Amino acid sequence: MIKFIDPDHPFYRRLWVRLLIVGFCAIWTAVEFRQGENTWGMIFLAVTAYTACVLIIFFKPKTETPVDVKPDTPSEPS
Template sequence: MKFIDPAHPFYRPLWVRLLLVGLCAAWTAVEYYNGEQTWGLIFLVMTAYAFAQLLLFFKPATAAETAPEEDGQK
């Protein structure tokens, strides 16, 4: 099981992916602003991972990959 599964249909729209990465980055800033370096570092790593999975290395699934398999039975 992946932490973030980029093949899930929820992550298909660009605005959803940008929003998630932005929220992670904003929460990182909140933690550092409040002087919580440990939590800030944890969320910085989460932001970097989300950025890499959802924006940098994202490959949208094709229709053939997302279509249910037909076994020929009715």
């Protein structure tokens, strides 16, 4: 399945980035409806709903697993 927005990307980890993207889409939707462009308004309404669902409502960050982490081993006495 094609992902238009990959919520696992590190760019979307911060909440303020996700809120800013959804907010921008919502403002652009309002601009289109205000200008009387109902078709574009409906398109951006769908984009806003999609981004809100993916980035806010159903967002579940993956837990990071450290790479090359070795267990603590006591050093040999010299």
